[in-house]
Amino acid sequence: MKLTLKVWRQKNNADKGGFVSYPLDGISTDMSFLEMLDVLNEELTEKGEDPVHFDHDCREGICGMCSLYINGKPHGPQQTTTCQLHMRSFKDGDTITIEPWRAAAFPVVKDLVVDRASFDRIIQAGGYVSVNTGGVPDANEIPIPKTIADEAFDAATCIGCGACVAACKNASAMLFTSAKISQLAMLPQGQVERKERAEKMIAQMDAEGFGACTNTGACSAECPKGISLTNIARMNREYFSAVLSSENV
Amino acid sequence: MILDSKLPAGPLAEKWTKHKFTSKLVNPANKRKYTVIVVGTGLAGASAAASLAELGYNVKAFCFQDSPRRAHSIAAQGGINAAKNYQNDGDSVYRLFYDTIKGGDYRAREANVYRLAEVSVNIIDQCVAQGVPFAREYGGLLANRSFGGAQVSRTFYARGQTGQQLLLGAYSALSRQVANGKVKLFPRTEMMDVVTVDGHARGIVTRNLITGAIETHAAHAVLLCTGGYGNVFFLSTNAMGSNVTAAWRAHKKGAHFANPCYTQIHPTCIPVSGDHQSKLTLMSESLRNDGRVWVPKTVEIAEKLRKGEIRPRDIQEEDRDYYLERKYPSFGNLVPRDVASRNAKYVCDEGRGVNETGEAVFLDFRDAINRDSEDTIRARYGNLFDMYQQITGENPYQTPMKIYPAVHYTMGGLWVDYNLMTSVPGLYALGEANFSDHGANRLGASALMQGLADGYFVIPYTLGDYLAGLGTKPVDTNHPEFEKSVQEVKAKISKLLGIKGTKSVDYFHKKLGKIMWNDCGMARTAEGLTRAKGEIKALRAEFWKDVKVLGENEELNQSLEKAHRVADFLELGELMVDDALNRNESCGGHFREEYQTPEGEALRDDENFAYVAAWKYQGDEQEELLEKEPLVFENVKLTQRSYK
Numbered sequence: 001m002k003l004t005l006k007v008w009r010q011k012n013n014a015d016k017g018g019f020v021s022y023p024l025d026g027i028s029t030d031m032s033f034l035e036m037l038d039v040l041n042e043e044l045t046e047k048g049e050d051p052v053h054f055d056h057d058c059r060e061g062i063c064g065m066c067s068l069y070i071n072g073k074p075h076g077p078q079q080t081t082t083c084q085l086h087m088r089s090f091k092d093g094d095t096i097t098i099e100p101w102r103a104a105a106f107p108v109v110k111d112l113v114v115d116r117a118s119f120d121r122i123i124q125a126g127g128y129v130s131v132n133t134g135g136v137p138d139a140n141e142i143p144i145p146k147t148i149a150d151e152a153f154d155a156a157t158c159i160g161c162g163a164c165v166a167a168c169k170n171a172s173a174m175l176f177t178s179a180k181i182s183q184l185a186m187l188p189q190g191q192v193e194r195k196e197r198a199e200k201m202i203a204q205m206d207a208e209g210f211g212a213c214t215n216t217g218a219c220s221a222e223c224p225k226g227i228s229l230t231n232i233a234r235m236n237r238e239y240f241s242a243v244l245s246s247e248n249v
Numbered sequence: 250m251i252l253d254s255k256l257p258a259g260p261l262a263e264k265w266t267k268h269k270f271t272s273k274l275v276n277p278a279n280k281r282k283y284t285v286i287v288v289g290t291g292l293a294g295a296s297a298a299a300s301l302a303e304l305g306y307n308v309k310a311f312c313f314q315d316s317p318r319r320a321h322s323i324a325a326q327g328g329i330n331a332a333k334n335y336q337n338d339g340d341s342v343y344r345l346f347y348d349t350i351k352g353g354d355y356r357a358r359e360a361n362v363y364r365l366a367e368v369s370v371n372i373i374d375q376c377v378a379q380g381v382p383f384a385r386e387y388g389g390l391l392a393n394r395s396f397g398g399a400q401v402s403r404t405f406y407a408r409g410q411t412g413q414q415l416l417l418g419a420y421s422a423l424s425r426q427v428a429n430g431k432v433k434l435f436p437r438t439e440m441m442d443v444v445t446v447d448g449h450a451r452g453i454v455t456r457n458l459i460t461g462a463i464e465t466h467a468a469h470a471v472l473l474c475t476g477g478y479g480n481v482f483f484l485s486t487n488a489m490g491s492n493v494t495a496a497w498r499a500h501k502k503g504a505h506f507a508n509p510c511y512t513q514i515h516p517t518c519i520p521v522s523g524d525h526q527s528k529l530t531l532m533s534e535s536l537r538n539d540g541r542v543w544v545p546k547t548v549e550i551a552e553k554l555r556k557g558e559i560r561p562r563d564i565q566e567e568d569r570d571y572y573l574e575r576k577y578p579s580f581g582n583l584v585p586r587d588v589a590s591r592n593a594k595y596v597c598d599e600g601r602g603v604n605e606t607g608e609a610v611f612l613d614f615r616d617a618i619n620r621d622s623e624d625t626i627r628a629r630y631g632n633l634f635d636m637y638q639q640i641t642g643e644n645p646y647q648t649p650m651k652i653y654p655a656v657h658y659t660m661g662g663l664w665v666d667y668n669l670m671t672s673v674p675g676l677y678a679l680g681e682a683n684f685s686d687h688g689a690n691r692l693g694a695s696a697l698m699q700g701l702a703d704g705y706f707v708i709p710y711t712l713g714d715y716l717a718g719l720g721t722k723p724v725d726t727n728h729p730e731f732e733k734s735v736q737e738v739k740a741k742i743s744k745l746l747g748i749k750g751t752k753s754v755d756y757f758h759k760k761l762g763k764i765m766w767n768d769c770g771m772a773r774t775a776e777g778l779t780r781a782k783g784e785i786k787a788l789r790a791e792f793w794k795d796v797k798v799l800g801e802n803e804e805l806n807q808s809l810e811k812a813h814r815v816a817d818f819l820e821l822g823e824l825m826v827d828d829a830l831n832r833n834e835s836c837g838g839h840f841r842e843e844y845q846t847p848e849g850e851a852l853r854d855d856e857n858f859a860y861v862a863a864w865k866y867q868g869d870e871q872e873e874l875l876e877k878e879p880l881v882f883e884n885v886k887l888t889q890r891s892y893k
Contacts, residue, residue, distance in 0.1 A: 011804075012804065012805075028522075028523055028525060029642075030522040030523060030525075030641075030642075031523075031525050032527070032640075034527065035525045035526070035527050038525070038527055038755070039525060042753055042755065045753045045797060045799060045808065046753070048799065049799075050799055050800055051799070051807065051808060053805055053807055055315060056489055057314060057319055057321070057488040057489055057490050058319075058321060058323065058324045058488040058489075059488070059489055059527060059528045059530075060324055060486075060528075060530045060531075060636075061636070062323050062324050062410065062412075062413055063314075063318075063319045063320075063321070063323050063324065063488065064318070064319060065314060065315065065319045078639075080639060084636070084639050084640070086639070086640065086642070088642055109459060109805055110804070110805040113805060115315070116315055116316065117315070117316070117436065119316065120316050120317075120318075120424065120427075120434075120436075123420070123421065123424045124424040124425070124427050124428040125428065126428075127421055127424060128379070128380075128421035128422060128424055128425045129378065129379050129380045129421070130425060131375075131378045131379060131422075132300075132303040133296075133299070133300040133303060133375060133422075133705045133706070133709065134371070134375075134705075134706075136374045136375055136377075136378035137374065137378070138374055139333070139373045139374045139376075139377040139383075139391055140333075140335060140390050140391055142377075143385075143388060143389025143390055144385055144389050145385075145389050146385045146386065146387050146389065149382050149383070149384070149385040149389075150382075150385075152380075152382040153382040153384075153407060153408065153414075156382050156407075156414060156417065157410060157413070159413075160316065160318055183380065183382065184380050187380050187382065189377070189378055189379070189380045190380055
């Protein structure tokens with residue numbers, strides 16, 4: 001395949017940045033999108049030009065490190081992670097535009113690499129059950145209905161990539177935050193801190209500068225793991241019942 | 250120096266309990282006077298950092314990824330073993346211990362493995378309490394499955410994403426301690442060196458991957474939880490960033506490296522599709538429960554298949570060779586990983602491989618679909634089938650999957666004693682980074698178990714014993730050893746950036762990978778290993794003359810990051826070859842063609858090789874010194890593994 005890549009290049013956070021076009025030839029349809037970028041980087045290195053920096057690690061769709069806004073969609077045309085996107089999804093002669101996630105809470109570090117530490121801080125605000133190692137009951141002491149466990153699992157599959165934020169016109173992190181709140185609100189282990197968790201995580205989400213939710217559903221439509229919008233509805237319910245009855249925050 | 254494994258005396262089942270009692274304790278009020286560095290935030294690192302912080306220690310946690318949640322433990326699919334015996338099918342701590350020792354081909358320490366089996370039950374309790382959504386039965390209790398050839402169902406799982414759920418559990422515990430101020434996180438930070446003062450580990454030197462700043466951190470103890478070194482093969486199921494740098498630089502500071510040649514090749518991975526390939530993707534071993542492995546009976550049929558003249562479905566039953574079922578009637582497709590991998594190599598070497606490169610075998614679900622219906626198979630493996638189709642563009646419900654072995658895990662690693670301390674006092678290694686529990690071959694669903702056992706339930710006890718003997722004197726980075734190390738790191742960076750050669754880092758990494766895969770992979774010979782040693786030396790020399798690393802240190806520079814890692818792989822590779830050459834026997838993941846039974850199975854030599862090979866660094870371009878830790882078996886009888 002022959003392609004033209006329009007890639008966002010930005011030396012660092014202070015740099016203004018802009019698009020640079022690169023022609024690319026000899027791309028196989030069996031390559032993953034990131035392998036195609038590897039080819040580009042080998043060519044740039046050969047020519048003595050700085051390779052395009054992008055985040056990636058596991059390359060099997062689970063670590064959540066890869067990002068990229070491809071032709072106006074987070075992770076590109078398929079509902080999957082960029083590392084699992086293959087070049088057979090494109091046509092010979094295509095021009096592909098590649099940008100970083102764009103959100104105030106995800107500042108650009110370099111080229112296509114952004115800083116997603118804000119997600120970590122939302123989890124640090126309450127995305128856990130406060131149990132220390134040791135001294136916990138036997139794993140089978142509290143039965144959990146299979147349907148509940150499965151639903152909690154569905155929420156827990158979030159990989160924290162940030163596509164939801166990138167997809168949202170408000171750069172809202174409601175889907176990410178609600179997935180963790182939902183998972184723990186559904187499980188018996190999460191009950192003790194249920195209200196406090198909802199309040200604190202949402203307060204942190206707002207403090208990080210993420211936008212509000214206007215229910216367009218783009219986040220869920222673009223989520224590589226298909227995290228459901230139901231989680232946002234559940235989070236709102238959790239939040240309202242928490243603020244009406246708790247003494248926290 | 251004689252390596253002291255510090256194994257406690259007494260009956261096997263009482264060793265750990267007794268050891269915990271005799272270990273010194275740190276007074277609760279004194280714990281806050283100690284600082285502990287944890288490098289790596291996977292299952293071992295995150296669980297250790299969280300547990301130590303909960304106890305009151307001050308922890309500094311480092312990872313090279315942008316968040317601790319990205320560590321490659323997240324990609325583990327299948328499950329985690331625990332001797333809960335919830336299924337009433339005859340499991341016990343002793344059976345898990347026995348299976349692990351036998352599966353490791355009798356090259357692990359009895360006491361370590363028994364402890365692992367013993368604490369396995371606590372891990373499941375801990376994870377459930379954190380809110381890990383394990384699979385459950387309709388009655389609400391935890392579900393189990395049989396995994397990797399085990400005769401009992403002891404594997405706990407969360408669909409095909411068990412590693413993800415366990416890591417997110419440990420990450421949540423870690424996050425809680427970050428919020429409490431007991432853990433300070435350093436993401437996008439790479440360890441460049443361990444600093445020792447008077448022979449004790451006293452801190453590390455790091456590079457901030459965003460700014461390039463070289464920084465120093467002092468601590469009373471340093472824990473390396475930095476995973477395995479499978480990426481020495483370039484192509485593996487490891488993440489792109491997985492590397493040996495932290496472990497290797499510790500090795501060069503005096504920590505022995507044990508059994509480096511023990512590498513696990515996983516039989517069910519998606520085959521290589523071309524030269525562009527950057528990594529290999531594992532398909533969970535659970536697929537072998539229902540899939541049947543085969544190749545055409547003859548080379549002629551295989552050739553037609555490769556040319557696309559016939560399709561797999563056109564090949565009649567009598568022209569198919571279900572070689573695992575034929576050779577191993579009682580275990581069939583469920584033979585251990587090393588046996589399954591080696592046999593795939595044999596049939597492909599015979600010219601019966603089924604894809605364009607000739608390096609693939611079929612994993613066929615036709616019979617399972619006919620027997621149980623497509624919906625049933627979809628419910629069991631739907632996500633794996635989708636992933637396969639995503640990567641290959643083929644529909645595995647209609648045509649058999651193609652699979653081939655790939656490097657997956659490394660059993661070797663930094664030598665540690667029973668306390669998980671390396672041969673450098675105050676320096677510990679946990680999880681895949683150490684060598685301790687899997688012998689020459691790891692059983693399925695045991696990696697997650699070991700990582701979490703080390704972090705949650707072993708190090709919190711054993712670290713206290715060392716710290717209590719140390720006193721509470723504060724440590725700082727003013728010692729000249731820190732400055733010396735910083736200068737060495739800076740010199741290395743300048744050297745890499747200053748070569749300005751003609752070939753990229755990946756060029757060298759790919760070449761090294763090919764050498765390792767061809768001559769130090771699934772089957773090894775003295776001849777091939779000797780050749781590989783020469784090739785690696787030459788490649789390393791070429792690297793330091795001709796590598797091209799662009800950019801500067803003072804910025805995010807992914808080429809420079811890779812260059813450091815590949816430089817270390819180029820040294821490690823030679824040690825792996827030395828170790829494989831030294832071990833004149835076959836055991837587990839180490840198969841020397843000269844040493845096999847008449848049936849072609851691994852032939853151990855217990856009389857001469859029942860030891861841990863621990864290698865001591867002697868200086869750049871010097872041969873390493875081999876020190877042996879004898880393995881003593883008091884409880885199990887050494888037998889030839891047989892899966893016939």
